Amino acid sequence: MKIPYFPGCTLKTTAQNFEMSAIESAKKIGIEFIELPRWNCCGVVASLTSDDLMRHLAPVRNFLRVQEMNKQGLVENENRLLTLCSMCYNTLSLSNLRMKNDADDLQKINDFMHKEEENYDGNIEVVHFLSILEEMGFDKLAQKITKPLKDLKVASYYGCMLLRPKEVGIDDAEAPTILENFVKSLKAETVDWDAGSRCCGSYHTVNNVEIVYTLVKGIILDARKNGAEAIITSCPLCAFNLDVRQSEIKKDNPDFQTIPIFYFTQLMGIALGLNKEALGLEFNKIDAEDILKKKKLIK
Amino acid sequence: MAEKQKMIKVYLTGELFEVPEGSTIMMALEYAGFQLKQGVGCREGYCGACATVYREKGDYKLKGGLACQTVVSEGMAITQIPSVPAEKPIYDLNDLTPDVGTFTKLFPSVFRCVSCNSCTKACPQDIEVMDYIQAIIRGDLAKAADISFDCIRCGLCAMRCPAEIVQYNNATLARRLYGKYLAKKSPELEKRLEEIKSGKYDKEIKELKEMPHDELSKIYYKREIKIS
Amino acid sequence: MAQIIKLKDKNTDFLEKITELSGEQITLCEQCGTCSAGCPFVSEMDINPSQIMRLVMLGQESVMDSKTMWLCASCFTCTVRCPRKLDLSKVSEALRQVKLRGAIDEIDIKEISDEEALKLPTIAVVGSFRKFTG
Numbered sequence: 249m250k251i252p253y254f255p256g257c258t259l260k261t262t263a264q265n266f267e268m269s270a271i272e273s274a275k276k277i278g279i280e281f282i283e284l285p286r287w288n289c290c291g292v293v294a295s296l297t298s299d300d301l302m303r304h305l306a307p308v309r310n311f312l313r314v315q316e317m318n319k320q321g322l323v324e325n326e327n328r329l330l331t332l333c334s335m336c337y338n339t340l341s342l343s344n345l346r347m348k349n350d351a352d353d354l355q356k357i358n359d360f361m362h363k364e365e366e367n368y369d370g371n372i373e374v375v376h377f378l379s380i381l382e383e384m385g386f387d388k389l390a391q392k393i394t395k396p397l398k399d400l401k402v403a404s405y406y407g408c409m410l411l412r413p414k415e416v417g418i419d420d421a422e423a424p425t426i427l428e429n430f431v432k433s434l435k436a437e438t439v440d441w442d443a444g445s446r447c448c449g450s451y452h453t454v455n456n457v458e459i460v461y462t463l464v465k466g467i468i469l470d471a472r473k474n475g476a477e478a479i480i481t482s483c484p485l486c487a488f489n490l491d492v493r494q495s496e497i498k499k500d501n502p503d504f505q506t507i508p509i510f511y512f513t514q515l516m517g518i519a520l521g522l523n524k525e526a527l528g529l530e531f532n533k534i535d536a537e538d539i540l541k542k543k544k545l546i547k
Numbered sequence: 548m549a550e551k552q553k554m555i556k557v558y559l560t561g562e563l564f565e566v567p568e569g570s571t572i573m574m575a576l577e578y579a580g581f582q583l584k585q586g587v588g589c590r591e592g593y594c595g596a597c598a599t600v601y602r603e604k605g606d607y608k609l610k611g612g613l614a615c616q617t618v619v620s621e622g623m624a625i626t627q628i629p630s631v632p633a634e635k636p637i638y639d640l641n642d643l644t645p646d647v648g649t650f651t652k653l654f655p656s657v658f659r660c661v662s663c664n665s666c667t668k669a670c671p672q673d674i675e676v677m678d679y680i681q682a683i684i685r686g687d688l689a690k691a692a693d694i695s696f697d698c699i700r701c702g703l704c705a706m707r708c709p710a711e712i713v714q715y716n717n718a719t720l721a722r723r724l725y726g727k728y729l730a731k732k733s734p735e736l737e738k739r740l741e742e743i744k745s746g747k748y749d750k751e752i753k754e755l756k757e758m759p760h761d762e763l764s765k766i767y768y769k770r771e772i773k774i775s
Numbered sequence: 776m777a778q779i780i781k782l783k784d785k786n787t788d789f790l791e792k793i794t795e796l797s798g799e800q801i802t803l804c805e806q807c808g809t810c811s812a813g814c815p816f817v818s819e820m821d822i823n824p825s826q827i828m829r830l831v832m833l834g835q836e837s838v839m840d841s842k843t844m845w846l847c848a849s850c851f852t853c854t855v856r857c858p859r860k861l862d863l864s865k866v867s868e869a870l871r872q873v874k875l876r877g878a879i880d881e882i883d884i885k886e887i888s889d890e891e892a893l894k895l896p897t898i899a900v901v902g903s904f905r906k907f908t909g
Contacts (some may be wrong), residue, residue, distance in 0.1 A: 258897050260686055292902035296869075297868055363664060452902075484896060
């Protein structure tokens with residue numbers, strides 16, 4: 249299956265290992281990501297005021313690129329736009345929802361983008377890779393596992409953007425299970441914990457890192473309390489806060505017990521038997537290899 | 548008697564003038580009596596000094612162009628932008644790394660881009676300005692350098708940008724970083740640089756510097772250009 | 776701890792402006808406090824989210840001086856829990872925009888240290904600038 253793919257800014261810069269592990273894992277199960285030939289940053293956060301259309305331009309331009317890919321034959325009759333990053337997923341989805349629900353706004357945006365060759369027809373669907381896996385069936389994914397992540401206790405960290413608001417959430421906002429089902433399909437153990445959808449502090453990491461430290465500490469402590477040996481996330485910003493900021497907390501508090509943070513496709517890649525090189529574990533700030541070596545999952 | 552030059556009406560900085568049809572904006576300005584001390588340079592479309600914004604009669608679009616290259620039309624309203632107040636940090640290329648973090652440090656405003664494409668619409672060089680800004684945001688400096696190659700730094704992109712980005716200074720940095728760190732090294736260039744450093748051309752350059760203008764001009768236009 | 780808030784005359788224009796910008800019918804808020812109870816940033820806030828709703832309802836422009844709207848990270852936790860189906864993330868966004876549209880930035884984008892500039896992921900920088908600069 250070939251599907252148009254929107255990488256977003258961070259998977260192309262500081263989190264290239266996340267993208268690499270995702271693309272290689274997807275290949276193993278017969279999904280080929282076709283990157284949009286031309287794309288622009290989605291804006292990271294959705295514009296929430298009633299009158300601000302300007303910030304919806306960026307998402308809509310990307311939807312146009314999917315239309316073009318179909319015309320050019322890069323994909324066949326595929327109106328879905330795949331994302332890995334939770335924030336891209338959320339921002340693109342919320343803009344798309346507005347365009348679908350408000351014909352006047354869509355018209356205004358199309359009129360403004362007169363340099364584009366065509367109008368956005370409102371028919372693109374933004375999907376997250378996890379939803380594609382769910383649709384394919386986690387049992388099917390389980391069948392393709394060559395290296396079960398036996399005994400590895402994994403806490404699923406959803407963060408905010410996969411679940412909220414409800415209109416675009418990929419699962420139940422209060423009691424999600426999709427990441428746990430994913431973890432089970434890799435034959436790892438799930439962890440029952442409270443902080444799985446608690447905000448990590450998000451972009452406050454730029455100018456108010458103290459808040460992020462407080463939130464990250466709370467999340468890590470909760471994971472630790474419930475026996476987690478690893479945390480997975482699908483958001484590169486959550487990953488940065490949980491991983492890099494956690495390492496800074498550790499630096500200031502040597503007694504702090506750290507937990508390694510994995511991008512969900514890094515663990516998926518291990519379970520699918522990818523080479524270590526395709527996972528980029530060495531770029532994870534909190535040592536990610538130690539626990540995997542202990543569990544004899546990598547050498 | 549020579550055929551009478553047809554005149555058209557244009558608004559120059561808000562004032563109505565009659566100027567000869569077929570003039571460039573620059574010719575029209577000078578015909579109308581403006582003495583151009585700023586906002587004028589090579590007069591051949593290369594230097595980017597004569598950025599101008601205008602509206603054509605009956606069109607809502609605000610367009611950008613070079614005064615020396617854009618021909619006036621009946622009812623056109625024209626304002627020159629002799630200089631663009633621009634954010635221009637001082638940096639030493641040797642201290643920088645060719646990655647997105649360098650832009651976070653020196654040009655954080657680039658991350659305010661909303662993909663409105665106003666910059667591309669304003670560019671008289673038909674550069675896809677928004678696309679190179681986006682390439683910078685995702686750390687693809689080679690692409691940014693490539694797309695922005697024809698930029699003449701007229702500044703119209705920066706004047707139209709709702710995010711207040713100074714696109715052309717970002718592009719300049721991208722090209723510098725690309726040239727220094729990312730481009731394939733050319734052995735011929737290295738060799739020539741060595742020759743220059745060793746003083747091989749000092750005598751020739753000294754002669755050129757001392758040459759009278761007429762002679763220099765003659766040599767310049769007689770020079771051989773090899774296109775291979 | 777009890778807090779005494781001195782109210783000024785109701786500025787109906789302010790309430791209308793925030794209602795329009797956010798698209799949320801602020802006067803529907805019944806002050807149950809669910810939003811404040813679940814907010815991950817509430818301990819840092821000077822005025823909690825449900826109080827902000829009440830003050831906006833009463834047309835109190837003084838909420839513009841609170842840091843609450845800047846702490847809201849649009850995590851939508853309150854949004855999915857509000858029994859009145861009000862989207863407080865949109866109200867915070869409206870309040871932020873009132874200030875940012877006056878060309879006053881909440882942060883100085885040049886204040887990022889060199890060390891942080893090389894470390895921060897683009898996603899954080901873009902997100903922050905969208906929320907804190909106009």
